[in-house]
Amino acid sequence: MAGSYGPVRGNEYIGGVVYGQPAINQAPVIPLTFGGLVRTHARFTLPARNHPGAIIRTQKGDFDARLTGAMSTSSKVYSDCYLIITQGSALKVTGGTGVFRGAFGRGHVHLFFAAFVPRYKSGRHKGQCNPNANALFLQQTIIATAHIHR
Numbered sequence: 001m002a003g004s005y006g007p008v009r010g011n012e013y014i015g016g017v018v019y020g021q022p023a024i025n026q027a028p029v030i031p032l033t034f035g036g037l038v039r040t041h042a043r044f045t046l047p048a049r050n051h052p053g054a055i056i057r058t059q060k061g062d063f064d065a066r067l068t069g070a071m072s073t074s075s076k077v078y079s080d081c082y083l084i085i086t087q088g089s090a091l092k093v094t095g096g097t098g099v100f101r102g103a104f105g106r107g108h109v110h111l112f113f114a115a116f117v118p119r120y121k122s123g124r125h126k127g128q129c130n131p132n133a134n135a136l137f138l139q140q141t142i143i144a145t146a147h148i149h150r
Contacts (some may be wrong), residue, residue, distance in 0.1 A: 007149065012036040012093075012107075014056070014063075014144040016044065023140045030142055032056065034063075037148060038099050044142070045108040046111070053094075061098020065146070067109070068092045081119060081129040087111040107146025132142050 011110040016032035032042045047054050053066040067089045077086040093105040113136035120126050 003100045008037065009149050010037045010147070012038060012063075012146050012148050014146075015136075015142065017139065017141040019139050023137050028140055030140060032142065034058065037129055045143075046140075055096070058098075061100045062096040063100045063103075064094045064096040065091045065107075065109075065144075066094050068106070075131070077117060077129050080131075081117050083113075083115045083129075083131060083135055085113040085119050087113075090147065091144065103148050105148040106144050107144060109142065109144040112139070112141040112143075113137050 007085075013035040015035075016030045018030045020030050024030050027045050029043050029045050032044050034040045034042070038058075038060055040060045042056045042058045042063075044056050053064070056065075064144055069090045071087050071089045073085065073087045075083065077083050086103040088108060088110045091107050091109050093103055093107065095101060095103055115137045117129055117131055117135045118133050120128050120130050
C-alpha cells in the first residue's frame, strides 16, 4: 500500500493454518500470510473471546482490525466423531503502522476449528459421538478478506 502517488484501494487477503500439537496448545500461534495489496507474513495468536479487536504485527507494519458484529458460530459432528466448528464475523480495518498507516475498510473473517470428539462409553448414547466433551483441536484456520482504502 506504500507510495505517495495518491489513494490506494484494493483487497487484502490474510490466511493461515496450524495443525497437530501446535493447534492443541491453549493459545496457538498461527502463521499468517498476507496477499493482495501487501505481501508479508506474521505470527498471530487469536485474542480472547470477549476482545473484539486484533493487532497483527508484520514486518511491514501493524495491521489493526475490529469485529463489527457478533461472531456467528455453527458446528457439525460427522459419524466418525470429527467435529468442525465455523465462526464468522464482519470486520472493520482501523489502520495501523507502517504500510497500514491510514488504512481503512471493511471485510469478513472466518475461523475454522477441527477436532475429534470421544464417544459415549456408557448409557443410552453408548457408542455415539459426544459433542459436549472436551475436544483436542487438531487444526485451527483463519481466513480474512478486507477491501482496504488509504
